[in-house]
Amino acid sequence: MGFFSQLEQSLLMTEKNEYDLLAKRMKDIYLLGYTKAIVDWDTKVYMPSDGYEQRAEGLGILDTHIHDMFVSEQTGELLKKSYKLPNLTDIQKRNLYLWQRDYDHETKVPSELVQQLTEQASKTEHIWEGAKNKSDFKMVKPELEKLFELTKKKAAYLNPDISIYDSLLDIYEPHLTQTMVTDYFNVLKTGIMKVLKGCVNCADQPDDKILKQSVPESQQEELSSILKKLIGMDTKRSRLDKTEHPFTTGYGDDVRITTHYLEKDVMASFYSVMHEAGHARYELDLPKEHMWTAVGQSCGMATHESQSRFIENICGRSEEFLSYIFLQIKKIVPAFADLTFKPFIRAINVVKPSKIRIYSDEVTYSLHVIMRYEIERDLCSGKISIADLPNVWVNRMQEYLGVKIDNDKEGVLQDVHWYGGMFGYFPSYALGNIYDGQFLRTLKKDIPNWKIELKSGNFNDVIGWMDKNIHKKGFMYDSINLVEKITGEKPNAQYFVDYLNEKYKKIYGF
């Protein structure tokens, strides 16, 4: 078997250069990744339950194949030779940079350590499930300690010249550092705690019980399909299904979102559809001409969250959009027939410190993320240890949110991330909010009347702006640079604080 495939050899002998060959190889890898995403989707959406074991094996082998294809010597060789080609375009250079970055990530870490990490992560996640059920952190503590040690080793291999935590942050958001995050999050924390104080001290609290009516699934589905249409999810290129936990997957002309329907909480599916549809529009709008290359991907998780949360919160919970959809909801959901608008919009935007991140409101959400960031950071610096996690968690929840955590399940065991080895991931969630504040400011300057269209359920202005400024840029820039390019400023959390302050002052009247 030659070093290059027969096809590659014959292509090299014709007009193709090494970059073209690499691009073809990467396209194949992306395409295989796409088929894997569809099988993953099926696993969560339609697979008969007993298929689980063979499915896990099948996906494991497919994953190994894709990985082996990417980290092969051929890829390394093509990368090396492509760099030396004359007249590379900026797009080609960016692709090479991103592929090299991924290649380094996958090859710098000894394969033995990768294997250990994969196994330890899978084991820890499995034990975490049991521990969460029994609400007992101690059950998973020894495994989490092992996983954390392996993760630190990996971080050192990836970037021996920077701190462990900076190396972990860089995995999920290129060039993000602890110093930057601390700066952003300090502004965010101070600002949010002030807004939160204003809300909780208000005498006239919204009553969100009015939203907790029994609503049949068929009515909830009707609302979902209206939202999907309003947010411009083309049915020829996308679909919506039901799963336990909502998510978005797919690529190109085949993007899929899911939601869940809770009988007594129609707004849960309503906003999960808006959130996932925000993700979906990003994927659907990526630049056609760069499909199946690195530049044709989204620019990472923080930006993805900024898109979903902009649609869900900044648009979806705005007075303008709610004034439109309120009438639709009343038509479709008889249980809401007697509701009036003001209590409705106040209930939708209720601010209430709570225990669980994924059920928290627009104001307190970032505080959940910030405390996780601070804990990760202190773990990596050695200031605290894995054994300290439950107590640190309880104390910080009390300090930031005034919430008393009674057990590990609602505390340190609530999120899977750490138990899957994803240390350094949490900051992206709040970073998305910070970007949103900044995008909003620039959007207002570019289209002063942008919100007017929302009054008739029309998202063209806002998504058009996002499309041009964000979606169509693909992964041409790292997210931090993209934010600066669009807004003329480095990430600055103050704008998101300003947005919250203005909005909630009006709703709560503080």
Added chain:
Amino acid sequence: MGFFSQLEQSLLMTEKNEYDLLAKRMKDIYLLGYTKAIVDWDTKVYMPSDGYEQRAEGLGILDTHIHDMFVSEQTGELLKKSYKLPNLTDIQKRNLYLWQRDYDHETKVPSELVQQLTEQASKTEHIWEGAKNKSDFKMVKPELEKLFELTKKKAAYLNPDISIYDSLLDIYEPHLTQTMVTDYFNVLKTGIMKVLKGCVNCADQPDDKILKQSVPESQQEELSSILKKLIGMDTKRSRLDKTEHPFTTGYGDDVRITTHYLEKDVMASFYSVMHEAGHARYELDLPKEHMWTAVGQSCGMATHESQSRFIENICGRSEEFLSYIFLQIKKIVPAFADLTFKPFIRAINVVKPSKIRIYSDEVTYSLHVIMRYEIERDLCSGKISIADLPNVWVNRMQEYLGVKIDNDKEGVLQDVHWYGGMFGYFPSYALGNIYDGQFLRTLKKDIPNWKIELKSGNFNDVIGWMDKNIHKKGFMYDSINLVEKITGEKPNAQYFVDYLNEKYKKIYGF
């Protein structure tokens, strides 16, 4: 890159021998095939329509990978070494035989010809779609000629020592020859034409218009789920969805069937569910201990058809089962409320020569297949040419079925098989019927009262018998040998003729 993978090398150094390595490699290949089947299923069932192009590319690459993995030198080397191992079990020998057979099929034909064939088949099939729409055989004739020439070349590479048509037959049913098929089909043809004559000459014809009522999809779905349950499709291991054309796919603990609902033809979905559920039970019942090996597969298409058609026709259209399900149908489908049993069972079993194979009845079905066989055979021997197809088709339809074909769409263009390069495939369909007649005879001897349970919708006896004698045997024997093992006789079409004769004499009273 070494000749064997790192894993394989380390396994060889421990207790594993080459057979174990080969089995592991084959398991990976089957597992990848299973993930591909799921993506294929998704393409037909849930993919957004515009996803078609990227899906085809993704599936193409996945397919190439699976193929490359199978035909690699490593597979060949492991096969060669495995044969020399001492103390191979019969199961292991059978696996080696089947893998070698497939390996030879995939490697004997020069890869250039494989590539040409794949492309020509895909092109011809595409043009066939347009030609069928316009009902114009001439549009696809030149491409079909090229495809047929390439197919003959392939047949010569596969088996240089036998005739082209024998080589093609052997692809789909190992060791089946033209002489055998001609023998079987002559008995079948004579017998069926006699039964057919009895039916069409009968003065009191059944009125199948009584079945063509408008039936809402929800009622048809209710019937489907009853059938699925009766035939024992465990919901934890299987599912049922809607597609344009019904099919069965999947393996092991994840088997899937589809059906279509026609508003004015409730029995179409009813019997397509029975048919596909028959296929599904075969897949679901394959021997657990041989999963992901060759022996753990079904023993080919003729046997698969025998299982689906036994459930659909011999059980599903029997007086016993109909007496049970008739009451259920009347309960679920108000449009059938006034129906009485005798006209119902006669309408279900109406015999009417018709133009389209897939809509034909139990009696005439095999005639459609036999005429296709005769045409293929004469094509391969050079007695007729591709240009003659439309006329030969018209003449034979007239001769065997007394049906006048007015256009190519209802004639030579109706089935995709030839246009996809599948010459030699058709006989399996009627072979399934022949096996059924023979299985039925032995089943009657083994369990004289086997039909009694059907009167209460209970398939345990019949499927238990099939499970033990057929399903649990996997691919331990070629189908022709399996039939002999079970029934003590080589395939003999007379038994199926006897079955038809007895049944339709009673229904038509000739």
